[in-house]
Every structure is written in structure tokens, then in C-alpha cells.
Amino acid sequence: MKILVIGGGGREHAMVWKLVQSAAVEKVWCAPGNDGIAQEIECVPLDLKDVKAAADLAEKLGADLTVAGPELPLTLGIADEFARRGLTLLGPARKAAQLEGSKIFSKQFMERHGIPTAAVYGICESAAEAYRALEAVKWPLVIKADGLAAGKGVLVTESPEEARQFVGRVMEKREFGEAGGRVLLEEGLAGEELSYIILTDGKDFLRMAPARDHKRAFDNDEGPNTGGMGVYSIDEILPAALEQKIIETIVRPTLAGLAAEGLPYRGFLYFGLMLTAAGPKVLEYNCRLGDPETEAVLLRADFDLAQACMLAARSSLAGFEAKWLPGASVCVVIASKGYPENPQTGVAIQGLEDAAKTPGAVVFHAGTRKSSGGFCTNAGRVLVVSAAGENLASARRQAYDAVRRIHIEGAHYRSDIGKPRSAKGRAVAENRNA
Ligand code: AMP
Numbered sequence: 001m002k003i004l005v006i007g008g009g010g011r012e013h014a015m016v017w018k019l020v021q022s023a024a025v026e027k028v029w030c031a032p033g034n035d036g037i038a039q040e041i042e043c044v045p046l047d048l049k050d051v052k053a054a055a056d057l058a059e060k061l062g063a064d065l066t067v068a069g070p071e072l073p074l075t076l077g078i079a080d081e082f083a084r085r086g087l088t089l090l091g092p093a094r095k096a097a098q099l100e101g102s103k104i105f106s107k108q109f110m111e112r113h114g115i116p117t118a119a120v121y122g123i124c125e126s127a128a129e130a131y132r133a134l135e136a137v138k139w140p141l142v143i144k145a146d147g148l149a150a151g152k153g154v155l156v157t158e159s160p161e162e163a164r165q166f167v168g169r170v171m172e173k174r175e176f177g178e179a180g181g182r183v184l185l186e187e188g189l190a191g192e193e194l195s196y197i198i199l200t201d202g203k204d205f206l207r208m209a210p211a212r213d214h215k216r217a218f219d220n221d222e223g224p225n226t227g228g229m230g231v232y233s234i235d236e237i238l239p240a241a242l243e244q245k246i247i248e249t250i251v252r253p254t255l256a257g258l259a260a261e262g263l264p265y266r267g268f269l270y271f272g273l274m275l276t277a278a279g280p281k282v283l284e285y286n287c288r289l290g291d292p293e294t295e296a297v298l299l300r301a302d303f304d305l306a307q308a309c310m311l312a313a314r315s316s317l318a319g320f321e322a323k324w325l326p327g328a329s330v331c332v333v334i335a336s337k338g339y340p341e342n343p344q345t346g347v348a349i350q351g352l353e354d355a356a357k358t359p360g361a362v363v364f365h366a367g368t369r370k371s372s373g374g375f376c377t378n379a380g381r382v383l384v385v386s387a388a389g390e391n392l393a394s395a396r397r398q399a400y401d402a403v404r405r406i407h408i409e410g411a412h413y414r415s416d417i418g419k420p421r422s423a424k425g426r427a428v429a430e431n432r433n434a
């Protein structure tokens with residue numbers, strides 16, 4: 001099997017890392033990839049916005065399967081383009097990718113299909129409308145830019161002043177561009193979050209090991225929302241009864257809803273869940289694997305990912321069993337100085353070789369490029385350092401052991417990924433969400 005992976009971040013590095021372990025895989029390319037991935041496999045230039053160029057590339061390379069990593073090409077119709085040309089791609093068509101591409105589309109989809117989610121306070125088409133709507137909401141309030149904003153277009157707040165400022169940034173200053181043309185105002189939910197990710201052929205599905213992301217920039221869930229600062233995966237966060245409930249009330253109704261609306265779905269589907277006192281509720285859908293969930297979860301995957309992807313893309317997952325290693329995995333994101341608001345790039349990275357020698361640890365490149373004599377930072381999220389262990393404590397120890405060997409001037413990472421939360425930490429988080 002020859003596989004082309006589209007994308008160039010830590011998630012794609014982890015996918016490549018896993019795919020090349022498959023006995024059925026002869027060749028893997030990554031487009032555009034990054035200089036870290038290029039140390040392992042061939043990377044090919046590609047503009048992620050150009051879905052025609054992606055299909056040209058798959059044709060030219062003779063890829064048997066193309067796997068789309070990030071949301072952008074999916075929301076731009078990469079799957080539609082491949083289908084038109086009879087090329088095999090894993091990922092939903094443009095219309096179904098709206099589950100991620102438009103928070104308003106996904107909210108209305110959930111309402112149509114009775115899928116538990118936060119109550120809507122308003123859907124606003126202009127800043128004036130949003131300011132008016134703010135007069136009649138309950139607090140804490142969540143404001144979401146409708147379109148893609150790399151995880152940063154969401155504000156959870158109890159402050160009317162902060163809410164007004166955010167509306168101004170999103171709808172008037174257009175900090176997230178077109179994504180801020182409409183906003184969704186919704187109920188703030190309280191609870192622990194869970195990333196539940198499936199791979200589906202539209203009917204049958206297998207699930208990834210359960211994972212918990214850390215969206216806030218700093219320890220104890222302080223600071224702004226980011227694309228994700230680190231993840232841990234252990235089975236204990238998903239007891240069997242909870243999983244059953246998630247499947248019955250969320251996963252099955254979502255797959256049935258997609259089918260009923262004529263939106264066939266082959267690919268990864270990510271349910272961002274809040275485990276509330278009233279049961280699991282959907283915060284968001286993503287039409288792809290999570291980043292950085294993938295960098296933690298794939299360390300526990302004990303099955304042939306290439307085969308699973310091919311089955312989901314082309315035939316059926318019925319009868320395919322995905323095994324997961326017991327124990328735990330953890331990944332820690334090392335972010336540039338200034339991330340998420342204003343990340344600094346071009347800063348030298350030291351200690352990569354030393355980190356790679358840490359027993360059990362794997363260093364995935366998210367936003368790096370080669371510079372004289374080594375690597376430097378090239379994006380907000382720079383490296384994702386992962387480790388698996390027999391329990392959470394050992395996975396954490398190994399991951400942080402490797403993290404501490406890496407030096408990037410001004411960079412930051414969270415030191416509490418997978419750490420049992422203190423009563424104080426919980427109180428802070430609950431107070432914000434309650
Ligand atoms: P989203 O991109 O919609 O997942 O939002 C990003 C993050 O914002 C989530 O992972 C949550 O931490 C938070 N969030 C989103 N929606 C809500 C909500 N209704 N209540 C509380 N927190 C939320």
C-alpha cells in the first residue's frame with residue numbers, strides 16, 4: 001500500500017510514525033509535511049488550500065490511499081475532488097465536514113437529531129445583533145465564531161464586558177476573518193471534557209482510546225483557549241457504562257443523522273464532549289483526528305492503522321478489531337513564546353537529539369523547520385513530546401523527562417498534563433464553568 005498523508009503538523013507526524021509500522025505499507029509521503037517529518041519519509045510541497053493540487057499529487061505519486069489530516073482541505077472539498085477523479089481518500093465530503101466548518105451548522109444538526117449539547121442563546125449575523133443578544137443570556141456564557149479558527153474562536157466567560165470585547169474582536173475587527181461573520185451564543189457547561197474519536201465507514205466504526213485534551217494555555221486551566229496543549233489517554237476516563245451512553249445518545253444518532261441527510265461519512269469523526277451531571281453533551285465535532293490527541297493515542301494503538309484507514313475509506317470496518325495497549329500515554333505540547341496570540345518563530349531549538357534518547361519517549365514535530373545546524377520554531381505549537389507507560393505516572397515521567405531536555409528561548413509548556421488535579425485546580429475550573 002502506498003499512502004499519502006495530507007497535512008504538516010504533529011498529528012500528521014504521529015500518523016506517519018504509525019503508518020510506516022504497518023507490514024502492508026510500502027511507501028508513505030506527507031504533503032506538505034515539515035522538516036521534522038522529512039527526517040523519516042519523503043515530504044512533498046502542497047498548498048493545503050488547493051484541493052485540485054492535492055488530487056494531482058495523489059495521481060502523480062500513484063497513492064493507493066490518501067488520508068486527510070487537517071480540517072481545512074476537508075471543508076474545502078478535498079474528498080469531493082478525489083471522488084470525482086476516482087481516487088481513494090479517507091475523509092468526509094465538504095458538506096459533511098460542515099460539522100466542523102460551521103459551529104452553527106453543527107448546532108442545528110444536533111438539534112435536528114436530538115443529540116445532547118449546550119442550549120443555544122442566540123445565532124447572530126452582525127455585531128449589533130450580538131451586543132443586543134448579550135442583554136438576555138445566562139452566565140457563564142460561551143461565544144463561538146462560526147467558522148474555523150484553530151481552536152481559538154471560543155470564549156467561555158462570566159463577564160459581560162469580556163463578552164462584548166470578544167464580539168468586537170470577532171465580528172468587528174474580524175480577528176478570525178470570515179470565520180467571524182456569524183457567532184453562536186450558548187450555555188456554559190460544567191464538567192470534565194473527553195475526546196471521543198471514531199473511525200467510521202459511515203455505518204460501522206472503531207474508536208480511538210479515550211483521551212483528554214488541555215485547551216487552556218497555562219497550568220490549572222488558566223489563560224486563553226488554544227488548539228490544545230497536551231493530552232493523556234487512559235481507559236479509566238471512559239467507564240463502560242459511560243461509553244455505552246455516548247454511543248447510544250451521541251455516536252449512533254450522529255451517524256444516523258448524517259445518513260438520513262444524505263451526507264455519507266467515511267473518516268475520523270471527533271466528538272468533543274463535556275461530561276456533565278446530566279450526562280455527556282457535545283461541545284464540538286471535528287471531521288478529523290484531534291491534534292494533539294493523535295500524538296498521545298497512537299502510542300497505544302496495537303493494530304494496523306493503514307489497514308483500518310483503507311477499510312474505512314473503501315469498504316467496511318465490520319469485523320475489524322482495534323486493539324489498544326493497556327496503561328497510559330501522555331503528550332506535552334511545547335509552544336512558542338507568545339502562543340496562542342502572537343507566536344514567535346525562527347527561534348533555535350536545542351536538545352532534540354538528547355530528548356529522542358529518553359527511554360519510551362517520541363518527539364513529534366508540529367511547527368519546526370531546519371535552520372543552520374539544527375531546527376528552529378516555525379509555528380505556535382512547535383513540538384509534541386509523547387510517551388506511553390504502564391500507568392499515567394510513568395507515561396508522564398517519561399514525557400516530561402524528554403520535554404526538559406529541550407530548550408527553546410521563551411517557549412512554554414503545561415506542567416500538569418495528566419496530573420491528578422488538586423482540589424484547588426478543580427475548584428478554579430468548576431467555578432469558571434459552574
Ligand atoms: P470548541 O472548539 O467548540 O470545542 O470549544 C473549545 C473549548 O471551549 C472546548 O474544548 C471547551 O473547553 C470550551 N467550550 C466550548 N463550548 C463550551 C460550553 N458550551 N461550555 C463550556 N465550555 C465550552
Ligand code: GLY
Pocket residue numbers: 151213227228286289290291292293
Ligand atoms: N485537540 C482539539 C482539536 O484537535 O481540535
